[in-house]
Every structure is written in structure tokens, then in C-alpha cells.
Amino acid sequence: MATDSIVSPACTGSSLLQPISDIINLPLDQVNFVVCQLCAVLTAFWFRVYLHPSTTSPFTRHVVATLLGLYFALFCFGWYALHFxxxxxxxxxxxxxxGVEHMHKYCLVVALGYLSFCQITRVYVFDYGMYSADFTGPMMVITQKITSLAFEIHDGMARKEQHLTPGQKILAIRRMPSLLEYFSYNCNFMGILAGPTCSYNDYIAFIEGGTCGHRDIMETNRKASRKLRQSEPSPNMVVVRKLCTCILSLLVFLSVCKVFPVERNIDPAFISATPFHQRVVYLYLSMLTTRPKYYFVWTLADAINNAAGFGFNGYGPDGSPRWDMISNLRIMNIEFATSFKVFLDNWNIQTAHWLKRVCYERCPYHPTAATFILSAMWHGAYPGYYLTFLTGTVITLAARAVRHNVRPYFLHSATHKLLYDIMTWAATQIAICYTVVPFVLLSVGPSLQFYRSWYCSIHVGCVLLAVALPVKPRHLRVQEQRKGDPSQPAQHCHIEDAGSKYSQKTKAS
Structure with a gap:
């Protein structure tokens, strides 16, 4: 099938790379995206070396970062980039x-409302189920940045210090950003196409040459600046490693994604002719092959920021520099997760941080439900997203109940613990796959067809477990966990606490 006949109506960006799209038989918008991100890697190296804060003013760095970002956006999305x-x-x-008293609420409503309007019109007016020229993807990241910044300004300029959590104190913004700083933060070339989200204070510290996690700005003395520049760890090796991960992820995705199509899970012929245990294995393989595209996109975005010198997170226990401050995933922890919580802790990390800081920490009533609703609204207008998050809520409650009631019986010996880890790994992977099938299928009909083919077994089982197994209040669970298994960290909301994160980072630096 000819590529141009598929993508020409949907791609609104530049057609300069159409010959390459035809040769490799990939949609033009995907080619534009990958080429722009690869150009962003090279640009990031140049930005770090030739526009270093020790020799370049913050104004120049803001202007260059913003203009490059807008150029990449126009190249990929054409006039749709004006929405940004x-x-x-x-x-x-x-x-x-x-005013700072209420503007955080207005910004949340307007930014999320504008995003939802664009998502609904794109889905139900232009190209339902197609991802070509999906300009709402970058808008999702910009929405995170806008709302995070608004709440941080509110914390820094409208709330009293004693009313803030440790994390909110560190992220609080004490002055209103200038228009240039604001657009640079939202639309810089390092994150405009695929993120990841970062805190405003960290971004400004990076631009001005300060220490991330603080607002300490470099001394103006040029000798001190040169000395600091010499002491900065080089990101070159970590960028190379992340680019190799991107290449491997892309090769895996392109080579196996068509071998295990997700749609086969709802094919009546496949369902009737395949034993249930083989369908379980196929479900796992089909969903496993969808993840490498996220690994590719998020790891490449992380590498771009690192190449520019952004993302340094202090030093590890072995003294090696860490470049994971704004990383969005940890691949090995995802693939070998032994609980639903561990999987969520390591998937789309920056979005999880945003949900906690904007919603979970601040919502006075039913924060967990409110957080799931916000996450579903942010993801888009497809019904499959809402089915995924509803299912995820039920599985989260069941997993919490099982961990609290069953896990202590397997902690008495290493053999029993290994057996428990193997069983929970298998259960976690199948539960994740079962949960996210609607996220891939998007529509209500196919999603319900899949769940009916499984007789809604995991839904029913999780509801029964959540009802039958008691779960004590959170503070009691933490105390018992520490007494029974000191090697395990305390349980908390699946999003990392900002205060402890930045405190540890400050000490490490």
C-alpha cells in the first residue's frame, strides 16, 4: 500500500522528507518527528558547548531555545503548532x-479545557483512531508545564511558608516569570515534541547556570565560571547509551510489532481456535511489543535534554554521575515489575509526579479518584482511556489487598520470597496487559469484546479480592512493613515525594 496515499491528508507538517517516507514506508509525520528529534540531539550538543551559561547570557539562551523549539514544531505540525x-x-x-490567589485554578481549567477541545476535535472531526500529525501530544506536555507552574507560583506568592509541604517549598516560585521565560519553559527545543516535563526552577537554573533543584546562580566572575565548567560531568557517554537504547527499541518495535498485532486478541477465529492459556501468552507478547515505541520516544527525549546539559541529578553511591532527573521511565524495572505499583512507579514518571503535585496532594475529597479522573481527561477523548483507568483502579485496590494480606507469609525464607516474586511478576504482567488493551484499541466496542472474551475474569477476581481481604489504614501498613521487612522501603503514593527527592539530590550534589 502506498504510504503517501495514507498519510498525505493527515500530515500537516513539512513535506520535505516525503521521498524518505516513501523509501522506508513509514508515515511522513513519523519521519518528520524522528528527524527533528535527531537534529535536536545535535543541536543540544551545540547548545551546551557554544552557548554555555558561563559565556552566554540567559536572554540569549532563552531566545535560541524557544526559536529552535518553534521551528521544530512548525516542521512537524505546520500551522497546528500555533495551538502551542x-x-x-x-x-x-x-x-x-x-492574581496569584486564584490563577492556578483558572489556568488548570483553561489549559485542560483547551487541550480537551483540541483532542475532541482531532478525534471526532478529523481522524478517529489515527495518530498522524497528532499535535495534541506536545500540548499534553505543555498542559503539564502550565498547570505545574501556576500552582508553584501560587505556592510561592500566595501561600504561607508553614502551609507548604517540603516538596512544595522547594518547587515554589517567588516571582512571576517574564514572557520570554514562560515561552522558553513551555516551547524549548529540548522538550517541545515529546517532553519530558520538568520543574520551572530546575529549567531556569539550567538556563542561568545554577544548580538544579535550587535557584543558586553562578558567580559572575569568569574565572569561577570557567572552573565550574571544567568540573561539570560530561553527559556524552550517557547520551550514547541512551541513543543505543533508542536504536534497539526502534528495531524491536519495527521487527515484531506486526508479528503480534493487538487486534488479534479480539479476532473471533483466533479466540475460538486458540486454547485459553495460549491466548494469555499471546496477550502478553502482543502488549510487550507495543512498549518499545514508548521506550524509543521517551529515551530519545531524555537524551536530548542530557546532551544539552540538563538532567544531571548528582552522583550515585559509586561516585558516577546520574543523568536521570527528568527521565520518564526505567525499562528494566518495568519489564521485571512484581507489583502494579512498581510498574506505575517506573512508567511515565514525570506525568506521575505532575498528577501528585497538582491533584493528589491538593484535592480535599477522594484524591485517588480525582487523580485517576484527571489522568483520563489529560490523556484524551478516546473511551478506551477511561476503561483503562477504571480497570486500573480496581486492580490497584486488589493488588494492595493481596500485598498486605498474602506477602508476609512468603518473607520467612529466600526460596519462598523468590517463589512469591515469580508469581507476582506473572500476575502483574498479565494484569497490566489486560488493563491497557482498551488503551490500544481505543473504542468501546472492541474493548468490551476483549473483556467479554476473558469473561471479565480479572475484573471479577479483583473486586472479590478487594472486598474479601481487609486493608488497614496506610500509616499502620507502613509501620508493620518496616517491622516485618526492614529491607523494603515504606509504601507511599506511587508518585515519588518531591521533597525527599530533591533533598537527596541536594546532598548528593
Whole structure:
């Protein structure tokens, strides 16, 4: 099937790379995205070396980062990139005019509402089920940045210090950003296409040459600046490793994604002719092959930021530099996760941080339910997203009940613990696959067809487990866990606590 006949109507970006798209038989918008991200890697190296904060003013670095970001956006999305400016401009106007007392609420409503409007029109007016020229992807990251910044300004300028959590104190912003700083934060070339989200304070510290996690700015003395520059760890090796991970992920995705199509899980002929245990194995393989594309996109985005010198997170126990401050996933922890919580802890990490800081920590009523609803709204207008998050809620409750009631019986010997880990790994992987099938299929009909083919067995089982097994309050679970298994960290919300994270990072640095 000819590629141009598929993608030409949907791709609104540059057609300069159409010959390459035809040769490799990939949609033009995907080719544009990959080429722009690879160009961003090279640009990031140049940005770090030739526009280093010791020799370049913050104004210049802001201007260059913003203009490059807008150019990449125009190349990939054409005039749809104007939505990035409109969304950012509207919310900046609200920040200036509404006042710090209530502007965080207005910004959340406007930014999320504008994103939802664009998602709904793209899905139900233009190309339902197609991802070509999906300009709402970058808008999702910009929405995170806009809302995070609004809440951090509110914390720093409208709330009293004693009312803030340790994490909120560190992230709080004490002055209103300038228009240039605001657009640079939202639309810089390092993160405009695929993120990841970062805190405003960390980004400004990177631009101005300070220490990430603080607002300490470098001394103006040039000798001190040169000395600091010489002491900076080089990101070159970690960028090379991450680029190798990207290449491997891309090769795996392109070679096996068509071998195990997810749609076969709802094929009546496949369901009737295949024993259930083989369908379970196929479900795992089909969902496993969808993950490498996320590994590719998020790892490449992380490498771009690292190449520019952004993302340094202190030193590890062995003295090696860590470049994972804004990493979005930990692949090995995902593939070998032994619980639903561990999987979520290591998947889309920055989005999890955003959900906690904007919603979970602040919602006075039913914060868990509110967080799931916000996450579903942020992801988009496809019904499959909501089915995924509803299923995830039930499985989370059941997994918590099983861990609290069953796990202590397997901690008395290493053999029993290994057996428990193997069983929970298998159960976690199948539960994850079962949960995210609607996320891939998108529509209600195919999603319900899949669940019916499994007789909604995991739904029913999880509800029964959640009802039958008691779960004590959180503070009691933490105390018992520490007494029974000191090697295990305390349980907490699946999003890492910002205060402890930055405190540890400060000490390490």
C-alpha cells in the first residue's frame, strides 16, 4: 500500500522528507518527528558547548531555545503548532490578570479545557483512531508545564511558608516569570515534541547556570565560571547509551510489532481456535511489543535534554554521575515489575509526579479518584482511556489487598520470597496487559469484546479480592512493613515525594 496515499491528508507538517517516507514506508509525520528529534540531539550538543551559561547570557539562551523549539514544531505540525502559542498565551494572560490567589485554578481549567477541545476535535472531526500529525501530544506536555507552574507560583506568592509541604517549598516560585521565560519553559527545543516535563526552577537554573533543584546562580566572575565548567560531568557517554537504547527499541518495535498485532486478541477465529492459556501468552507478547515505541520516544527525549546539559541529578553511591532527573521511565524495572505499583512507579514518571503535585496532594475529597479522573481527561477523548483507568483502579485496590494480606507469609525464607516474586511478576504482567488493551484499541466496542472474551475474569477476581481481604489504614501498613521487612522501603503514593527527592539530590550534589 502506498504510504503517501495514507498519510498525505493527515500530515500537516513539512513535506520535505516525503521521498524518505516513501523509501522506508513509514508515515511522513513519523519521519518528520524522528528527524527533528535527531537534529535536536545535535543541536543540544551545540547548545551546551557554544552557548554555555558561563559565556552566554540567559536572554540569549532563552531566545535560541524557544526559536529552535518553534521551528521544530512548525516542521512537524505546520500551522497546528500555533495551538502551542495560543494555549501558552491564554494562560500567561490569566496569570498576569487574575492574581496569584486564584490563577492556578483558572489556568488548570483553561489549559485542560483547551487541550480537551483540541483532542475532541482531532478525534471526532478529523481522524478517529489515527495518530498522524497528532499535535495534541506536545500540548499534553505543555498542559503539564502550565498547570505545574501556576500552582508553584501560587505556592510561592500566595501561600504561607508553614502551609507548604517540603516538596512544595522547594518547587515554589517567588516571582512571576517574564514572557520570554514562560515561552522558553513551555516551547524549548529540548522538550517541545515529546517532553519530558520538568520543574520551572530546575529549567531556569539550567538556563542561568545554577544548580538544579535550587535557584543558586553562578558567580559572575569568569574565572569561577570557567572552573565550574571544567568540573561539570560530561553527559556524552550517557547520551550514547541512551541513543543505543533508542536504536534497539526502534528495531524491536519495527521487527515484531506486526508479528503480534493487538487486534488479534479480539479476532473471533483466533479466540475460538486458540486454547485459553495460549491466548494469555499471546496477550502478553502482543502488549510487550507495543512498549518499545514508548521506550524509543521517551529515551530519545531524555537524551536530548542530557546532551544539552540538563538532567544531571548528582552522583550515585559509586561516585558516577546520574543523568536521570527528568527521565520518564526505567525499562528494566518495568519489564521485571512484581507489583502494579512498581510498574506505575517506573512508567511515565514525570506525568506521575505532575498528577501528585497538582491533584493528589491538593484535592480535599477522594484524591485517588480525582487523580485517576484527571489522568483520563489529560490523556484524551478516546473511551478506551477511561476503561483503562477504571480497570486500573480496581486492580490497584486488589493488588494492595493481596500485598498486605498474602506477602508476609512468603518473607520467612529466600526460596519462598523468590517463589512469591515469580508469581507476582506473572500476575502483574498479565494484569497490566489486560488493563491497557482498551488503551490500544481505543473504542468501546472492541474493548468490551476483549473483556467479554476473558469473561471479565480479572475484573471479577479483583473486586472479590478487594472486598474479601481487609486493608488497614496506610500509616499502620507502613509501620508493620518496616517491622516485618526492614529491607523494603515504606509504601507511599506511587508518585515519588518531591521533597525527599530533591533533598537527596541536594546532598548528593
Amino acid at each position: 502559542l495560543v494555549q501558552s498565551g491564554l494562560t500567561y494572560g490569566i496569570m498576569i490578570l487574575a
